[in-house]
Amino acid sequence: MSGDFEQVIQWYPGHMASAMRRMADYVKLVDVVIEVVDARVPLSGFNPLLDEVAGNRRRLKILSREDLADPAETAQWMKILGPETLTVNALTQGAFVKVKQRLRDLVAPGHRMQRAMVVGIPNSGKSSVINGLVGRSVARTEDRAGVTRQLQWFKVGTLFELMDTPGILVPRIGSADAQWKLALVGAVPRDHYDPEDVAARFHRWLTEKTGGRTKVPDLSAFAQARGFVRHGGESDYHNAAQSYVKDFNDGKFGRITLESATRDVQAA
Ligand SMILES: Nc1nc2c(ncn2[C@@H]2O[C@H](COP(=O)(O)OP(=O)(O)OP(=O)(O)O)[C@@H](O)[C@H]2O)c(=O)[nH]1
Ligand SMILES: [Mg+2]
Incomplete structure (x- = not known):
């Protein structure tokens, strides 16, 4: 990873x-x-x-x-x-x-x-x-x-x-948080970010937000559960991460809003 x-x-x-x-x-x-x-x-x-x-x-x-x-x-x-x-x-x-x-x-x-x-x-x-x-x-x-x-x-x-009209981003996405969030929701093409990094940042964010009570698996548990393994038994994190991002966007992790109207607006 x-x-x-x-x-x-x-x-x-x-x-x-x-x-x-x-x-x-x-x-x-x-x-x-x-x-x-x-x-x-x-x-x-x-x-x-x-x-x-x-x-x-x-x-x-x-x-x-x-x-x-x-x-x-x-x-x-x-x-x-x-x-x-x-x-x-x-x-x-x-x-x-x-x-x-x-x-x-x-x-x-x-x-x-x-x-x-x-x-x-x-x-x-x-x-x-x-x-x-x-x-x-x-x-x-x-x-x-x-x-x-x-x-x-x-x-x-x-x-x-x-x-x-074509989708238009800002020339430089301001914060690291905005970057992984925009990548996760699909605003940035898949070959422009590392899905393992984005999955890890998302899960870290979700764990913090829920005080550790989320049932959404982290990438390693997801890879195991979904059988993403290479020859030799090692996890195939890259393909697992792509499926992880897809499952998020198919709503399989539940209905999740990545920016809060109360917390994030004050911080911005
Ligand atoms: N679940 C869900 N999917 C949606 C909704 N709106 C759009 N989609 C899906 O999101 C994807 C992108 O939708 P588009 O309409 O192509 O988005 P766009 O803004 O025109 O994208 P670009 O032209 O690439 O900038 C498609 O797979 C749509 O089916 C929605 O309200 N709910
Ligand atoms: Mg379009």
Whole structure:
């Protein structure tokens, strides 16, 4: 295992910088900016640079993956984030009734087609939100960071046009905590971090948070239980760690929010 070594996790490829420039141009054409944030990282899942791009446009924040986040924590976050925020499980159609209603409330009455730009960090669920609003699968989605690479418009009936955009991170992710958390939720591509290190940091965090009472196994217990062994009986920690990260994202460790509305906001 990787021991005490903690690698620096960053990802800011050229396509993000160029997408940012194009988004700053296109934002002039839109009425509303929708920022999609993973409900499990409601602090580091926001990108302040996207806030700058949005300027004085009307805003809607959507916390996605409500189904994977801790409901009590989400309720706390909703108090802090305020009435311009909605939560969704973007994989269910029903979630979008309230989003459509909110969008209708946000735009000025008139006959002109309204436009919204959907922004957020990689893999936060932007394209899934677009599919939910359109009512069918029009934008490509996948469980990895960096799927959407182009700016692309989609129509929602005769009411709205939505622009899908590539996920954008900050050029340097500030804290080591934000780094492993963003890697764990899939905002950073798998080849940009060491899954053993991320699994170890997550379990250390969970143990501390629960006062040692968590039933979630650490990587070594997980590797044993799931039979990740090489010839000779040694544990295969690398493959075990990849499955560990996947199980976290499939909700197999329960509904876990990685940033607390009470503790982490004060610390930030
Ligand atoms: N459980 C759950 N999964 C979701 C939700 N929203 C999105 N997903 C899944 O998360 C993965 C990423 O979703 P995308 O919509 O591709 O995310 P994106 O923000 O467009 O990603 P990029 O284009 O790579 O930046 C997909 O596998 C989706 O099925 C949600 O609310 N709940
Ligand atoms: Mg996408």
